[in-house]
Structures are given as C-alpha cells and as structure tokens.
Amino acid sequence: MSSCGCITCSDEGRPARIHELDAATGLALCEDEDGRCEETDVSLVAPVAVGDTVLVHAGVALVRL
C-alpha cells in the first residue's frame, strides 16, 4: 500500500496511464502515479488507446479521463 491511501478495499480509484493494450482481450498494462504497473481490464471504457489515462478500481478501468 502506498502513502496515497488504501487500494485494497478499492473505494479509492487511481488514475493510471495505458502502456500496453490488447484490444482483443480488453486487457491493458497501466501505470499509476507511483509508477506501479498492473494488469487492467479496460473493456468497460472501450475504445481506448495507449497513452490514455483511465481511472482504475480493483483492476478495472471505470472512466477514461
């Protein structure tokens, strides 16, 4: 857990930038403000592109910022 709060119960979303994208599976590799990368499901905000910033909750992007 970073100093920016709790992501474990996930009612705090985090902006993250899409680094790699597999449009066929709807999965992407996203980097948050602390430089941490995680696999993210972006199917609920499609279409998105590499470089877009999305708000991520528990491994799922809910909004394209």
Added chain:
Amino acid sequence: MRFVDEFRDAELGRVLAGEILAAVEPGRHYKVMEVCGGHTHSIYKYGVDDLLPANVELVHGPGCPVCVIPMGRVDDGIAIAHQPGVIFTCFGDMLRVPGSDGSLLEAKAQGADVRMVYSPLDALRIARQNPHREVVFFAIGFETTAPSTALTLKRAKAERVPNYSVMCNHVTIVPPLRALLESPDLRLDGFIGPGHVSTVVGARPFEFIPADYGKPVVVSGFEPLDILQSIHMILRQLAEGRCEVENQYRRVVPYDGNVAALRVLAEVFELRPHFEWRGLGFISQSALKLSDAYADFDAELRYSVPGVRVADPKACQCGEVLKGVIKPWECKVFGTACTPERPIGTCMVSPEGACAAYYNYGRFAREREVV
C-alpha cells in the same frame, strides 16, 4: 500527475476556505456527511477539516466497504478458508477484520491458505495456475468494485474455470443512505456524494435525497480542493434555499454513470432481499448476490457456512461511528484497546475507516473558531 497535482494547490485551498467562511450563516451549525470512506481518508490526510469554521461539522458516513461487513460474514469466510484444498483470496484490509474467533490473518497462521490479492483478476489467475485447488474470492465493495468482480466472473465462465468461486458481499449505496435519512438519531444538512461509486451508478440515483428529504447532494472528487469546493457548493445551496444534486466531479463522473458497467452488473448479480450492515442492521435490497446464470460460481452454494449472526463486541462503538452519532475519539476503546495494529472494530482496520483516519493523522478533538 495530471488530474492530481492541480487539485492539491495550497493557495487555491486558502481561497476556497475564505469562500466557505463567507458562505456560512453566523450562529448556524451545519452537519455535512461525507458518505465515502475515501473522502474521510482525504479529509484527515490533508487536514481539510482544519480549514473549516467549527460550525461546519463533517459527519463520517457508512461508505467504507470493509467497515460495514458484519462479524458473521467474516466467520463464514474463515469457515470456507479452512476447507481442505481451498485457496482463499481477498483484499488486504479484509485479512485483519476480526470475526468472532479471530481474523483471516489468524486463520492463515493456523494453516489456512489465505492470500491477499489486489483485484479479482489476480484471484482468477491463481485459479488458472492451480487447477487442482479450489480458489475462492471474498468480494467486498460498493458499485465501484462490483464491476471488477462481475467482469472476472464473466471471464471465468467464458474460459470455463471450474475451480473459481466468489463469496459475494457487494453492497449498494442508495439503501443505507435512505436508512440514515430515516434515522431519528441524525439531523444532516447535506451530503458530499461518493465520487467513485458515481462513476458507475452516476449522480442520478441520489436525486431522491433532495426530492424526498430536502437535502443538497454534491458528488465530489477526492483531492483536497475537490472536497473544499463541494462543501462550498453545499453551503451555497443552503444559503440560496436550493436543494439539488450537483456534480463537482464532472471531470470523472458522467451524470448517468457507466452504462456498460451497469449492464454487466445486471447480468451477473441480483439484489438480495436483505443484508446485515455493521452498525445499521438489516437493510432491504442493499446487497448483491450472484444471479442464477452464475450460480455455479457462488461460494455460498458450493460450501456450507455457519451463517450465524454475531453481535459486535460490547466495547466497540463502530455502529455509532458509522452512523455519525459519535466521533471516533469519543469511543471508549479508541487508541487504547483498539488500534490499527490490534483493531477491535472494523472502522480501525481500513485506512478509509473513520477511526483509522483519526488515529493515523492525529485528528483528535480540538478547538476551532466558531463563526
């Protein structure tokens, strides 16, 4: 980072604090509830309350999903975790939530295979990697996390991962707000609406609050300037005699939410007739269970669980804290018998819990100037 740094500007914060001061009617006491635990955490992390006049009181709401899980559900999870061959997965905060006979962390120490994950996708990955074990995900959260559980279940079904199941504890935001508004204990002037729940459900579901109860709602972001601006917007509504739903967090929250996410939720989940909330008791249609189409993945149908209702420890006043009736430091065990290291109640477990927020950032009772 864009969307973050510009909302932490100290000079703009001071300007907003001045505008809040100007909007306050002298002699009037304002009680504003921040619904979401993420807001509680931000308020105490950044000291937002120190910028407010003393007659603007922030009341902490029930929007921390860890905090509202009753002890009986923790016991049910531990019972599943002890089943032979089970890998039990959950978010980190849940590990330390006390049940009636210890926490999931203590169950792990006793030999249960309990693992922390950051998302249900991680739990599904563990299931793929361990085809001869049963992997159970303990799902918690409001409509913000429910899409993550739902999408993972869709993937598990499409990929035919038979050793994956979910113990569903997802809750919904509107029923507890209605329960709070019906409570005679609490007289509130307005609500700071939950920002990230609203990314999914939108701001429209909160329209009943001004329509039925005559209170303003401002859906808010989580940075300090977001929260200050939202408080100012509530005070302006009150000063101008308006009450409506306003959306301060328009850079993120569409008024109608995320339609794709709502569609997935409707497919994978259905409403439970009732669900117990810590501190609030049973609330009708306030939680989700897996729909018939996903019943094969329902851990509560796959395993027998005690399903017993367990009363909170007598010393613990989380219920009153969750309803905003008392402040965390007014609880008899706050900071003494109950600390983040050895929590008695759930509000001390999660950093989004009001007790942990007060404890971690040293926000005890203090004198502020009354306008």
